Amino acid sequence: MVLIPGILPPSRANWETACTLFQYFPVITALQWVLDWYPMGKTSTNSRLNVPGKWGWAITESTGFVTLLYIMYTLPEQQGIKSLPWGNWTMAGCFVIHYVYRAILSPLFLNPSMSPMHIIPCIGMALFQMFNAISLGGWLAGYGPTTTRDWEGRYWSMEIGLIVWCWGLLGNAFHDDDLREIRRAAERKQRREAEQSGKPIEGVEKVYMIPKNGLFRYVLFAHYFCEWIEWAGFWAVGGWRCGPARTFLVNEISTMLPRALQGKRWYEKKFGKEKVGNRKAVIPGLI
Numbered sequence: 001m002v003l004i005p006g007i008l009p010p011s012r013a014n015w016e017t018a019c020t021l022f023q024y025f026p027v028i029t030a031l032q033w034v035l036d037w038y039p040m041g042k043t044s045t046n047s048r049l050n051v052p053g054k055w056g057w058a059i060t061e062s063t064g065f066v067t068l069l070y071i072m073y074t075l076p077e078q079q080g081i082k083s084l085p086w087g088n089w090t091m092a093g094c095f096v097i098h099y100v101y102r103a104i105l106s107p108l109f110l111n112p113s114m115s116p117m118h119i120i121p122c123i124g125m126a127l128f129q130m131f132n133a134i135s136l137g138g139w140l141a142g143y144g145p146t147t148t149r150d151w152e153g154r155y156w157s158m159e160i161g162l163i164v165w166c167w168g169l170l171g172n173a174f175h176d177d178d179l180r181e182i183r184r185a186a187e188r189k190q191r192r193e194a195e196q197s198g199k200p201i202e203g204v205e206k207v208y209m210i211p212k213n214g215l216f217r218y219v220l221f222a223h224y225f226c227e228w229i230e231w232a233g234f235w236a237v238g239g240w241r242c243g244p245a246r247t248f249l250v251n252e253i254s255t256m257l258p259r260a261l262q263g264k265r266w267y268e269k270k271f272g273k274e275k276v277g278n279r280k281a282v283i284p285g286l287i
Contacts, residue, residue, distance in 0.1 A: 001074065007134075008067070009075040015138035019244060022131040025251045028124075032258035036265075039118035042208060043266060051122060053114030054107040060122050061103030064129030065096045071137030079142040087151040087158065087237075088140045091245075094165055094234055095136065101169075106176065112183045115206070128251070135244040144242070154239060161236030168230025171215070175223040178213045210271055210279075218284040220267055221260040225282050228253055257282065 006014050032038070039045045040053070072092055076084055107114055138144075145151055151158070186207035215222035231252055235245040260282035268276050281287055 003070070009071045009078060009141070010134050010138050012138075012143055015134065015143055018131055018134045018138070019247070022135050022244075022251065023247050025128065025131070025247075026254035029251075029255045029258065032255075032262070036262055038121070038259060038262060040121050041115055042263070044115035044117065047116075047118055049119045050116035051119060053117050054111065056117040056122050057107040057114060058103055060125040061099060061107075061129065063126050064133045065099035065103065067130060067133035068092060068095060068137040068140075071133065072141045075138065075141035079146075081142055081146055084141065085145060085148045085151055087145060087148075090158075090162070091136075091234065091237055092140055094162075094237065098169060098230065101173065110177070111180060112187055113206075128255070132244075132248055132251070135247060139238075139242065139244045144238075144244075157239070158237050161233045161238075164233030164236060165230050166233070168226050168228075168233055171226030172223050172230060175211070175214055175216065175226060178211050178216060179223070182209050182211065183207065208270065210267060210275060215284065217279075219280045219282050220264050220276070221256075221282040224256045224260050225284070227256075257287070261287075 002009070010018060036043075039047065039050075044050075044053070069092070072084070072088075076082075210216075210220070211222075215225060219225060228249065231245070231249045235242060235249050238245040240246075264276070264279075264281040
């Protein structure tokens with residue numbers, strides 16, 4: 001079923017346009033280098049334009065994998081392709097697994113709480129997801145490799161890429177959970193104190209601490225670093241000439257790096273430079 005003719009699923013011309021435009025996404029994210037305004041997460045602000053953090057995150061992040069799956073199931077038929085090779089579905093599977101974790105499991109089931117999100121970053125996230133899904137989805141569903149022969153001769157690089165992707169995903173989940181445990185421990189403590197005092201539990205106060213496990217001993221945003229490793233592996237699976245996967249990784253870094261540097265300044269302001277110590281923002285020993 002065609003949702004928007006020429007766009008969902010995309011025609012080849014529109015797909016190429018989307019890929020080209022998405023390459024310039026770092027120009028937009030460059031604003032983060034000069035603005036410290038980031039109204040979500042630990043730097044969330046009070047605003048009438050806020051949306052609930054859990055649902056705002058879930059809806060905007062789900063846009064990507066839902067759109068990619070839609071394109072995977074509709075574009076091949078339009079292109080006269082009876083079946084896609086297993087390499088295409090492997091990459092699609094990697095993408096969907098990551099975003100089911102990030103968009104569904106994390107906000108709705110695993111995170112104890114999430115701060116409100118301003119509508120502007122929500123819109124930005126949704127646009128990122130749509131362009132990324134159209135870019136990757138078009139490549140995987142008909143405008144990239146379409147036969148098993150297209151994948152021949154580089155199975156070793158695919159296997160290495162999958163291993164790197166898997167370790168990146170596991171590292172991302174591990175460090176995410178370390179951050180959650182800080183909130184869970186604070187929640188348990190606050191509930192225990194409320195029960196001992198006989199007072200009703202009206203809500204759990206926000207508690208922030210410097211994480212110290214795993215790569216958090218060296219950087220403050222270890223989960224970002226692991227996610228970059230994950231998508232570098234994903235790019236390797238698709239091949240170094242896979243433009244959409246390369247653009248995805250570059251755009252992830254250009255979006256998250258300034259946020260990590262902002263976050264380091266936030267930690268230093270809240271806890272002091274002495275407690276932050278020699279930790280870098282996101283890349284151990286470098287940045």
